[in-house]
Amino acid sequence: DPKIIQKPKYLVAVTGSEKILICEQYLGHNAMYWYRQSAKKPLEFMFSYSYQKLMDNQTASSRFQPQSSKKNHLDLQITALKPDDSATYFCASSQDPGTINERLFFGHGTKLSVL
């Protein structure tokens, strides 16, 4: 019974298109994150949100836009997709960052392939 739900599990897109990766967590956590994993850069930090506000951002491209409609949702919109964007995108959450309850819990990932 996964507590962090990522949709879809697999996603195939064409170059130049736009996709939204969905993430919902039912752990009651206040912080959510996006990480990207590819052969080139394992577990690369992208964004962190706390109480629906951006805390940290290491993504260089504005093509990647997180969207948080609720505290337990952090979707990732990717525009103008490129083949280099192909990777597994992991959503994660933690109770309270910067405190004793900052352990990350990961979703099962969305594997994106851009053709």
Next chain:
Amino acid sequence: GEQVEQLPSILRVQEGSSASINCSYEDSASNYFPWYKQEPGENPKLIIDIRSNMERKQIQELIVLLDKKAKRFSLHITDTQPGDSAMYFCAATGNAPRFGAGTKLSVKP
């Protein structure tokens, strides 16, 4: 953001022996150092962590050591088993955890 170096990238050991993975970080403000294990096709899962107010922590066969002055921390797996074969990632946390590049551990029976 925090940069974390992790070595070795590949580690092969014989069943029953020990395995050690070393990480270093740059930001002296980092205060939380988790370790994650990732099996093929799975998500990373926390196996052990240590905070900056500790130097050593052990959970069963897992030992983590932290040297704050040197900005280094390490994971030691004693009495390795084939089930320990996986990718292992260290991380250092300021705002959000930044991960090392990973170590692929293979334990030969």
